[in-house]
Amino acid sequence: MLFRFTETAIDTDYGRSELLDSGAGGYVSFEGWVRDYNEGQEVTRLEYEAFQELAIKEGDRIIEDALKRFPLKHALCIHRIGTLALSDMAVWVGVSSVHRGEAFDACRFIIDEVKHRVPIWKKEHYRSGDSGWVNCERCAVAPDHEHAHHETAALTLRK
């Protein structure tokens, strides 16, 4: 599995070790952290939940796609689920490749696709005592999400 879930802190050293390759000239990673502020509200913690069976399939498809699009050596994504505190790492993406350019591009591609396609949800808890599922509570956000996804699809067709 190139896409994995963990219920405990993401082990980036382990992730990086899986990408090592004597033919790789570099490695790029992305860490997504829990931020204290979103859309005008002060966030105190997050809960992540996933439909794991489908999420792992879809996550694996994204990484397989990245491995076909870019001349990579290895790629991996680890997503945490459960309750996370501020500054905790929610997601880690790592790629190794011969040259740096494709490593940056592929890392960006993977995190963007994961955010748009993989069935994972986050509930924000606010200082005010309110809470809300991101992208679900305010209907206006959903069409934006769809729009972004279609742009990605259009990009795929143009390639």
Next chain:
Amino acid sequence: MHLKIHYYALMREQAGRSEESLETSAATPADLYGELTARYGFTLAREQLKVAVNSEFSDWSRPLTAGDAVVFIPPVAGG
């Protein structure tokens, strides 16, 4: 026809359960979503969701068969 439904995130909270088995005459996921919206008052329009049948993304118009496992997928927010 007997189906299994799993609920996640907002859908789980609005249904008040994480899964159920139910007897339905719904022919498609679209019909099923209409039936369950009448029961639970789901606030999201079907157009805002995706649907999975047997752990794979599905069309809303796919014919359902006995024993299928259905998941309604609200807008995702990983990362």
